[in-house]
Amino acid sequence: MRFYGISNEQQAVEILNKLPDGEWIFEDLKENKREVFSRESAVEKLKELISQVQNWKKDFTTLGKNTVFIFVHIPSNPKVFKIYDISSLGCSSCLSPPRWRVFLKENEDLQSW
Numbered sequence: 539m540r541f542y543g544i545s546n547e548q549q550a551v552e553i554l555n556k557l558p559d560g561e562w563i564f565e566d567l568k569e570n571k572r573e574v575f576s577r578e579s580a581v582e583k584l585k586e587l588i589s590q591v592q593n594w595k596k597d598f599t600t601l602g603k604n605t606v607f608i609f610v611h612i613p614s615n616p617k618v619f620k621i622y623d624i625s626s627l628g629c630s631s632c633l634s635p636p637r638w639r640v641f642l643k644e645n646e647d648l649q650s651w
Contacts (some may be wrong), residue, residue, distance in 0.1 A: 541620060542610055542613055543606035547588050547595075550608050553616050554581050562642040568623075575598075584640055587621050594624055601627075617642040 544550045548649035564573045575583060591607045605627075611618040623637035 539611055541609040541611050544608045545604040545606045549591050555615050563641055563643055565639045610648050618645050
């Protein structure tokens with residue numbers, strides 16, 4: 539599954555308007571937490587995470603303004619999001635797992651992401 543990085547948080551908010559209706563899953567992989575949301579609640583949760591990313595970029599002056607933390611599968615039809623946190627940054631040769639995943643339940647079985 540291919541993901542597209544979104545470096546501009548305003549663009550990420552605009553993509554939220556395209557979220558389809560359905561049952562959405564929120565996972566916090568660091569805290570082992572999983573919740574089921576409606577479309578509206580998923581939009582609100584994603585807005586919270588986008589706001590968090592904006593705060594990191596303000597607070598950590600060493601972060602580039604175009605650092606990508608938010609990834610979406612198919613921006614025109616968003617059904618799966620991966621959001622990384624600042625602990626993902628570093629000199630590693632591979633990207634650590636995302637901190638959060640938000641996805642339409644029908645994509646739950648696609649484990650390759």
